Amino acid sequence: MTVSSAPGKVYLFGEHAVVYGEPAVPCAIERRARVTVEARDDDRLRVEAKDLTLDGFTVEYSSGADEQPDVNVPTPLVEAAMGYVDGAIEQARDAADTPDAGFDMTVESDIPLGAGLGSSAAVVVAAIDAAARELDCDLTTEEVAGRAYRVEHEVQDGQASRADTFCSAMGGAVRVEGDDCTRIDDVPNLPFVVGYDGGAGDTGELVAGVRALRDEYDFAADTVEAIGDVVREGEQALADDDVPSVGKLMNFDHGLLSALGVSSRSLDAMVWAARDAGAMGAKLTGAGGGGCIVALDDTPATETALSYTPGCEAAFRAELDREGVRAE
Numbered sequence: 091m092t093v094s095s096a097p098g099k100v101y102l103f104g105e106h107a108v109v110y111g112e113p114a115v116p117c118a119i120e121r122r123a124r125v126t127v128e129a130r131d132d133d134r135l136r137v138e139a140k141d142l143t144l145d146g147f148t149v150e151y152s153s154g155a156d157e158q159p160d161v162n163v164p165t166p167l168v169e170a171a172m173g174y175v176d177g178a179i180e181q182a183r184d185a186a187d188t189p190d191a192g193f194d195m196t197v198e199s200d201i202p203l204g205a206g207l208g209s210s211a212a213v214v215v216a217a218i219d220a221a222a223r224e225l226d227c228d229l230t231t232e233e234v235a236g237r238a239y240r241v242e243h244e245v246q247d248g249q250a251s252r253a254d255t256f257c258s259a260m261g262g263a264v265r266v267e268g269d270d271c272t273r274i275d276d277v278p279n280l281p282f283v284v285g286y287d288g289g290a291g292d293t294g295e296l297v298a299g300v301r302a303l304r305d306e307y308d309f310a311a312d313t314v315e316a317i318g319d320v321v322r323e324g325e326q327a328l329a330d331d332d333v334p335s336v337g338k339l340m341n342f343d344h345g346l347l348s349a350l351g352v353s354s355r356s357l358d359a360m361v362w363a364a365r366d367a368g369a370m371g372a373k374l375t376g377a378g379g380g381g382c383i384v385a386l387d388d389t390p391a392t393e394t395a396l397s398y399t400p401g402c403e404a405a406f407r408a409e410l411d412r413e414g415v416r417a418e
């Protein structure tokens with residue numbers, strides 16, 4: 091039996107624009123997905139995803155060549171989950187050169203699904219690491235990140251950046267621009283507060299929506315480039331330990347993401363509640379459409395204000411997690 095875990099993340103800035111080659115800075119947070127795998131004697135795959143509940147039922151499925159999941163209600167949620175898990179297993183089989191390896195796998199996660207905290211990347215990264223190690227194949231962290239990116243790229247219909255998967259694999263704050271992925275050392279203390287509306291957005295759909303706007307309007311393409319400018323300015327603020335300026339740039343980034351149509355009423359309500367409470371900055375994180383915002387505040391005011399904000403289901407502090415994927 092082999093167990094690996096990998097962290098979720100918040101975007102300090104740069105989501106969406108990173109898909110088109112602009113830089114982004116995601117930061118791993120201390121919330122993890124844990125994947126347990128055990129090799130089987132046959133080539134079957136049995137997955138228990140403890141957090142994937144549909145109408146109160148836990149989804150449990152086996153996946154083989156032509157097999158559908160063992161649930162009587164096929165849903166896009168189950169199909170997407172199969173895409174991530176099957177993709178991760180495929181990568182581990184390929185890495186270990188054992189195309190017929192079968193597994194029993196259990197997924198447990200503290201990261202809300204589809205909420206912009208990178209649950210998909212954390213699950214894929216942890217699953218590849220655990221399954222490869224179960225097959226006695228030791229991959230470097232960079233190899234795990236690269237293989238996880240291929241899985242996200244496929245599930246998101248060919249539109250994904252390396253940001254989520256690299257951040258989850260490496261941990262800490264990272265910088266991603268196209269294929270160029272690096273860790274940022276010496277980041278100042280970033281007092282993250284997360285607000286969660288209990289909802290989710292469909293990453294593939296939201297990315298496709300931004301692409302369509304960008305293709306239709308030059309000013310939407312300019313907006314994507316402007317996000318890149320905000321990120322470059324933000325990197326300078328980070329290097330200068332100027333956290334108030336980081337906050338101001340997060341606010342600007344949220345406005346640009348909102349112009350691209352990926353915010354929502356509840357995300358905006360949480361962003362304004364955080365700003366009114368005195369947060370240095372607040373923005374949606376990840377694909378948007380619903381899910382989470384991230385704010386910067388070293389006082390308890392933002393967390394308290396969010397907990398009283400209609401539409402905010404949970405508010406919590408998130409610490410930067412300097413550790414990426416790890417064996418448990």
Ligand SMILES: Nc1ncnc2c1ncn2[C@@H]1O[C@H](COP(=O)(O)OP(=O)(O)O)[C@@H](O)[C@H]1O
Binds near residue numbers: 205291377
């Ligand atoms: N605990 C889990 N078990 C199984 N699949 C999961 C789990 N967490 C996330 N996933 C997969 O990741 C998808 C969410 O990914 P995505 O839409 O990219 O949002 P995010 O990465 O922001 O959470 C889920 O719909 C599911 O397919």
Ligand SMILES: C[C@@](O)(CCOP(=O)(O)O)CC(=O)O
Binds near residue numbers: 108209254293
């Ligand atoms: C919108 C995007 O930039 C980030 C998506 O993050 P998440 O899956 O919502 O956590 C897409 C990507 O980078 O692949």
Ligand SMILES: [Mg+2]
Binds near residue numbers: 209211
């Ligand atoms: Mg994701």
